[in-house]
Amino acid sequence: MKVSYLDHSGFLLELKDRYCIFDYYKGELLPLDRKKEVLVFCSHSHRDHYNPKIFDLLDERGMRYRAVLASDINDEKRLSKIERSFVEPDQSYRLAGGILVETLLSNDSGVAFIVSTEEGSIYHAGDLNDWYWEGEPEEENRELRAIFHTEIGKIKGRHFDIAFVPLDPRLEAHYADGLLYFLERVNCNAVFPIHYWGEPEVIQRFLTEYPQYSARIKNTETAKGEEI
Numbered sequence: 001m002k003v004s005y006l007d008h009s010g011f012l013l014e015l016k017d018r019y020c021i022f023d024y025y026k027g028e029l030l031p032l033d034r035k036k037e038v039l040v041f042c043s044h045s046h047r048d049h050y051n052p053k054i055f056d057l058l059d060e061r062g063m064r065y066r067a068v069l070a071s072d073i074n075d076e077k078r079l080s081k082i083e084r085s086f087v088e089p090d091q092s093y094r095l096a097g098g099i100l101v102e103t104l105l106s107n108d109s110g111v112a113f114i115v116s117t118e119e120g121s122i123y124h125a126g127d128l129n130d131w132y133w134e135g136e137p138e139e140e141n142r143e144l145r146a147i148f149h150t151e152i153g154k155i156k157g158r159h160f161d162i163a164f165v166p167l168d169p170r171l172e173a174h175y176a177d178g179l180l181y182f183l184e185r186v187n188c189n190a191v192f193p194i195h196y197w198g199e200p201e202v203i204q205r206f207l208t209e210y211p212q213y214s215a216r217i218k219n220t221e222t223a224k225g226e227e228i
Contacts, residue, residue, distance in 0.1 A: 001119055004030055005223040008048055009194040015119050022124045024054035038065035043126025044110020045073045052078045070110030107147035120161035129166040130178035152185055160188040162228055167193035169202045176206055183213055190228050192220045
């Protein structure tokens with residue numbers, strides 16, 4: 001699989017016979033092979049994860065595509081002409097081409113995606129994270145954390161070839177809590193930090209503070225067709 005960063009939480013994965021695009025927000029697409037189908041995954045309705053512009057970009061390039069959308073995305077006027085499937089949390093779906101899509105419940109909105117293909121397995125967190133906000137009521141922080149721990153517990157010990165996991169500097173001292181919890185419980189070859197709001201230096205901060213994970217953490221910013 002080849003991995004290309006788009007922006008924020010958005011990625012393009014190139015497989016042998018298809019592409020997968022996750023949570024397009026903005027960014028330029030690399031040249032695409034029109035012989036390949038595109039699967040467009042959108043984890044939830046927030047504008048930094050769902051931007052219908054992606055369908056216009058694919059139309060302009062003459063690509064064939066299908067959308068796999070969290071059920072909270074309410075954009076029927078735009079989506080009515082698109083082949084699409086809506087997914088709910090804690091479900092599994094078998095797509096054409098032997099692709100298995102599983103979902104986890106996000107503790108913010110929508111779902112996290114687990115996509116299994118013949119070429120490997122992929123985890124995309126969407127907005128599933130340890131959202132511990134300084135200054136917010138402790139009860140709310142504990143509740144969000146409990147949901148996150150429960151959902152990650154469902155994939156504890158599983159192996160993924162690629163994972164996309166939030167590393168959000170807005171959480172201040174807790175910026176890495178979710179990524180650390182994931183790394184300690186889930187086996188993954190390559191982890192790309194996402195959702196860092198234009199502050200890529202947070203990746204180096206993490207590697208400096210937790211060098212034991214340097215072999216698994218990838219530099220999201222430089223992923224432009226990176227082979228995994």
